[in-house]
Amino acid sequence: MAHRAQSTNRSGCRADARTLPKQEPNIQDAPIRNFEPIVGGYRLSTESEQSTLVTQDMVDRQGVWGSERPSPPVSESDIRKWAIAVYWPKQPPRIYWDADYAKSSRWGTIIAPPDFNPFAWPIVPDRPSSKERSEAATNTPRSGRGQRGMNGGQVDTYGVPMRPGDIITARNRLRDWNERETRLGLTLFTFHETEWRNQTGELVKLRVSTGIRY
Amino acid sequence: MAYNVYFEDVNVGDKLPEWSRKTDFMSWNRYAAVNDEFVYIHMDDEAGRAALNEQGAFGMGNLRYAYIVNALLDWVGDEAEVREIGCQFRAINQKNDVLTVVGTVTEKDAADGEHRIRLDIDVVNQKGEPTCPGHAVIVVPSRT
Numbered sequence: 001m002a003h004r005a006q007s008t009n010r011s012g013c014r015a016d017a018r019t020l021p022k023q024e025p026n027i028q029d030a031p032i033r034n035f036e037p038i039v040g041g042y043r044l045s046t047e048s049e050q051s052t053l054v055t056q057d058m059v060d061r062q063g064v065w066g067s068e069r070p071s072p073p074v075s076e077s078d079i080r081k082w083a084i085a086v087y088w089p090k091q092p093p094r095i096y097w098d099a100d101y102a103k104s105s106r107w108g109t110i111i112a113p114p115d116f117n118p119f120a121w122p123i124v125p126d127r128p129s130s131k132e133r134s135e136a137a138t139n140t141p142r143s144g145r146g147q148r149g150m151n152g153g154q155v156d157t158y159g160v161p162m163r164p165g166d167i168i169t170a171r172n173r174l175r176d177w178n179e180r181e182t183r184l185g186l187t188l189f190t191f192h193e194t195e196w197r198n199q200t201g202e203l204v205k206l207r208v209s210t211g212i213r214y
Numbered sequence: 215m216a217y218n219v220y221f222e223d224v225n226v227g228d229k230l231p232e233w234s235r236k237t238d239f240m241s242w243n244r245y246a247a248v249n250d251e252f253v254y255i256h257m258d259d260e261a262g263r264a265a266l267n268e269q270g271a272f273g274m275g276n277l278r279y280a281y282i283v284n285a286l287l288d289w290v291g292d293e294a295e296v297r298e299i300g301c302q303f304r305a306i307n308q309k310n311d312v313l314t315v316v317g318t319v320t321e322k323d324a325a326d327g328e329h330r331i332r333l334d335i336d337v338v339n340q341k342g343e344p345t346c347p348g349h350a351v352i353v354v355p356s357r358t
Contacts, residue, residue, distance in 0.1 A: 078248070085244040086280035088235075095292040105216065106293045113287075114296050115280045120250040151275075153302030153348070158295065 052179060053146040053188040053213055061174045065195075071118035071168040078120075079112045079164065086113065112162040114205070119170065145185070145214075152189060152210030159203035167199045175208065184214040218291035221322065221329035221356040230317030230333060233285030237273050238309050245277045273307030278337045278346050285315035286333075286352055294354045297330065301348025305339070312340040317350065328353045 076099070083092035094101040095111060102110045112118075162168060177190040190211040196204040235241060239257075246252050251274055254261035259270025279301065286296055307313060314337070321332040330351050337346040 082248045085248045088241050088244050115283045155300035157298050
């Protein structure tokens with residue numbers, strides 16, 4: 001399931017699409033009301049009592065890294081195409097496509113743009129078209145408490161650059177969360193980490209994604 | 215390009231050189247092609263409207279993120295490093311929007327053997343509306 005890291009990388013735009021995106025409410029700044037910390041940890045939700053949106057599954061998974069997923073080898077051609085796309089219609093910098101130029105730089109080789117996704121274009125089993133999945137999602141009621149969600153953004157920390165030939169290994173975990181009353185009601189902020197390392201174990205990127213449910 | 219900017223040359227309050235692109239299906243489709251990001255809301259006006267965007271299809275958050283990276287590295291040079299980017303996608307990228315990456319230096323700091331510059335950043339549309347507020351940290355060389 002090497003493609004899974006990619007879906008994390010894409011999640012921003014998909015949530016972007018679902019979240020009535022004209023203007024997301026800035027609930028981070030919303031006043032905190034009726035917030036009472038629960039001594040000894042979180043009370044878990046039941047059907048009859050929704051004092052928390054935290055689930056037992058979250059508690060079980062907190063801090064536990066998932067399985068590691070390797071990317072296909074990064075290629076010069078993939079880097080060149082990526083750079084052309086994100087600089088379109090202007091010519092991208094030579095460090096992304098000119099090996100002779102790159103050799104004279106501090107990097108010594110072509111490097112990938114920091115936002116390059118080495119997990120793009122995975123081989124996956126047959127699957128429903130994205131339109132079918134989109135329609136299924138649209139038809140799923142999302143009005144219940146804790147069923148509404150927003151993308152709260154992400155913070156990426158970068159280590160060494162990716163280079164042609166690199167194989168990037170990704171792993172994910174639910175790092176932690178916090179829950180408080182906002183103007184949207186009881187709101188749960190979750191923080192997922194996605195870590196990328198290269199074949200020598202060097203950190204390439206650590207993404208902390210914030211999910212919001214209310 | 216190497217280094218364009220040295221630590222001593224940057225002051226708090228300095229502006230990031232503006233970096234702009236007009237976005238439409240040409241830019242979105244090219245990005246979809248490299249990121250394998252073929253989602254109907256980015257390809258089809260009908261799907262965009264079904265996702266509650268009256269104007270139809272709209273652009274990817276990830277492409278806006280790439281524009282932030284490009285603006286930063288075009289400014290500091292290809293041997294400098296982006297150490298951190300944080301942002302939220304607050305507004306939609308409509309077809310034919312002209313997106314501009316803007317930024318202001320908020321801090322300078324020498325830490326962990328690196329000379330770091332922190333900026334507040336955003337991607338604004340042609341109306342000046344913020345679509346992607348956040349921050350960035352870049353590492354540049356020192357003249358000393």
